[in-house]
Amino acid sequence: MNISHQYKLLPTQAQKAIMNRWLDMCRAEYNYLLAERFDWWEKNRNDVNSCPLICHLPELKDNPNYYSQKRALVTLKQERPWYKDVHSQVLQDCAKRVKLAFDRFIKGDCNGNRSGKPRFKALNRYRSFTYTQITGGDITGNAINLSKVGKVKLILHRPIPDGFIAKTAIISKKSDGWYVTISLADESVPDIKIDVTPTKENSVALDLGLEKFAALSTGKFIDIPQYFRCSEDKCALLQQKVSTRKKGSRAKKLLNRKVGKLHQKIARQRKQFHFEAAGKILTNADVVFVENLKVRNMSKRAKPKQDETGKFLHNGQAAKSGLNKSIADAGWASFLDILSFKAEKAGQKVVKVDPYGTSQHCSTCLNKVPKDLSERWHSCPSCSLSIDRDTNSAILIKKLGLDVSLSIKRSTRKGREAHAVLS
Template sequence: MRIAYQYKLLPSTLQLVTMNRWLDMLRQQYNWMLADWFDWWEMNRCLVNACPLVCNIAEPREKPEYYGQKRSLVRLKRDRPWYKEIHSQVLQDMVKRVKLAFARYLKGDCNGKRSGKLRFKGVNRYRSFTYPQASIDWIDSNKIELPKIGAVKVVWHRPLPPGFEVKSAILSRKADGWYITLSLQDDSVPEQTIDVVPNWDNSIGLDMGLEHFVADSEGELIDYPRFLRQAKSKLAKLQQKCDARPKGSVARKKLSQRIARLHQKIARQRYQFHCETANQLLIKADVVFVEDFNLSNMTKRCKPKQDENGTFLPNGQAAKAGLNKSFADAGISQFVNQILPFKAEKAGKRRIKVNPTGTSQHCCVCLNRVPKELSDRWHSCPECKAEMPRDTNSGVLIKKVGLGLASLKKAQRATARKEARALCVGTSLP
């Protein structure tokens, strides 16, 4: 079993300067190696028979590869002796990052999902470096001995679990200082296998939204505190002050740090709320059914509208921008795809995704189709007379679809069913 624990570092002034200097040197070498990959890619991605007739065909060159770039570090240290300050394994891990980043750009990850075109790292975009082979022997009381950096104070806010071995250490720079993430492994602890069989009594259905963050199938509604909206006025004042300061000035940098720390606080509040909500839901059930939706499609820009003369017309993007901001503030994707499955697996429970198509337009009791606009927040079925909040109805229907008790592919309008019944008996509608 492998887990990760993160702790706050309290480095001295000299150690702080050393770590920042390492980051800058690693960033520059990362950009150089990435440029080497791009140079090879631009020269070799097009076949000879597909090139235009009038062009300069570059001489073929060998493809940059992981071990070749690692061997180039020997020449790098000879030509630039200041790179000898960096621990050798930290420098080699930087080469591995280049390889993995470009591989995902070309081939994609294990799910086939490709990343966008890689960007060169700016000063504030390369924020961490890794010791691939850490050891428990580095820890001494309230300090941790980092090679070529020295003994750095650590805030041990929780003890390391006994029996685990330290495998690697990642040092990351955040808005409020430096942190270390220790990767721990214990081979004696097997990976957990979850074999919970869902049924009506041990499961629950969740409908995610903005009016109510979570509406479950038992009728409970959980609202989101809207942390970003609460800090909106404070953020606006800080950003106005920051924009008024000259670029590159000390005052502007200090205000930028205050803005970054405020955003970090909002992110931590959101993360804590998500964890508490996940724990609250997992206490009630062993299996949680959630919507399998793509939030990136829900936050796309509205398509532009033009009249006959080509003049652009209002398309509702101003209102959509506020909706997208609310989606980002709620962090629904983070909750559904990261925190909830992690908490469920840790507790020996399951999170199952369900196709949400039609769950808001059908009745959870009789499966009659009840069309609703987005502004309609109450479900009222004319067929079975069911009355409940719209989100609760969706939560119950998600649970039924997840358990296989309902199929919305066969659900029809009440009038459509009457028409089909009339055609079967050969009579007209009353």
């Protein structure tokens, strides 16, 4: 079983200077290794048969990979002796990060989804380094021994569980200081096996929204706090002050630090709310049905519109930007990850259901009741059901998740209306 704990570090001024210097050197090495990969990719990615026979084929360079770039660190330390001050594991982790970023760009993940082109790290964008091998002896009392940095004090707000062995340590720099994330493993503790059969009694469904954070199939609601909206004016005022300060001045740096701390506070408030909401939901149900939302697609910019002359027309981007900000403030994707994490840890289950059509059908008679997004109340003319729109969707999500009595048929290409039928 693998877990991770994060603790706040209390380094001295000398230790802060060392870690800041390491971050800057690791950032430079990351950018160099990434540029080496891009150089090979741009010059050698075409197949031989795509070139004309009369052209000159230069000698192909060796494809830089994780192992070749890791071996090159020996030459790096000879040419730049100051890199000898950095721990070898920290430098090797730079090569590993480049490999992961480039592989996601070229090959994609296990599902075949490719990420965007990796970007070079600007100043203050490379904010962590990793010790890939630490032992339990490195953590003694309220201090952790970091090689070539020394013993650094930490706030041990929760003890390390008995039997777990420390594997890796990630040192990260945040707006309010330094933190260490320790990965722990215990092979004697088996992974939790989830063997829960969803029924009508032990399951609940929820529909995420912006007026209410979630509507449960039981008829209850979870209010949305909107932490960013509450601090938006304060954040705007700080950013206005930042723009008036001279670039590179100490006053500008201090104000930027205040902006960063404010955003960090908002993120922590939202995360705490997500954990509390997930705990309340999982207390009363063993199986939770949720919508399989594509949050990234939902928060995209509106597509531009043009007339016959090429003039851009109004596309509703001003309203869409406000909607995107509210979606980001709600943090649906983060909440679903936390809900799945807590459920798996407790031996419970989270099942994702296709949300298409769940807001346009009646949960009782299954007839289609078309509604605009502004209509927040569901009134069915067939069965006279009149309930909150989100509650109706949550009940329908639960029925689809149980897959006992219904299935919703989608609209055909001929334009026939979607309808629900009993299976």
